Amino acid sequence: MRRCAFEYGSSHFWKEKMFFSSGCLIVEQIGSFKVLCRMSAIRVMGSRIQHVGRGISQPTPYGRRMDRLANRIFNEVSRPTDTRSMKVVTVMSAEPLEQRDDKSVGYYPNQPMFHYLTKMLRFHGLFFDDHVVFRQVQDELKLLRGKVIRPAIGQGKRAQLRGKK
DSSP states (O other): OEEEEEEETTEEEEEEEEEOSSOEEEEEEETTEEEEEEEEOSOOOOOSGGGGGGGTSSSSHHHHHHHHHHHHHTTSOSSOOOHHHHHHHHHHHSOOGGGOGGGSGGGSOOHHHHHHHHHHHHHTTSOOOHHHHHHHHHHHHHHHHTOOOOOOTTOSHHHHHHHHO
16 A cells, blocks of 8 residues: 655645555545545556646646636636636626525515514503504693594594495
């Protein structure tokens, strides 16, 4: 078994290659996790095949074309762009506001139902609303001063005239 270590960014990775007569088993460790990567049924022989991927990360025309192709496959920006253009890309690739759960219609509370619920709870004495009490006191004070309070809907002057007929 051979172990080869390499560093990618700030994380340390290592690979173990176990050679058998039938082929090669590669085990990768990323952090503390071991992942079985590949099992090839090819006999291990001296070859130049391991150098095939060497040019992808280097700034050669072939490497640039391979990077662009990979970015197109995974729906990323194919050519290097500046930060202002990347902001546009992130905004346009984000989920629409209409489809987001926190902005959907179901997120907002059912106002009429809560209004009716608080009225019923207040009627039964289980809920106390200071503002409603304040409005009632102000209406009573207006009546004592001789001011007119707007009647409820359906109890105004026209409704009273219809009732007399």
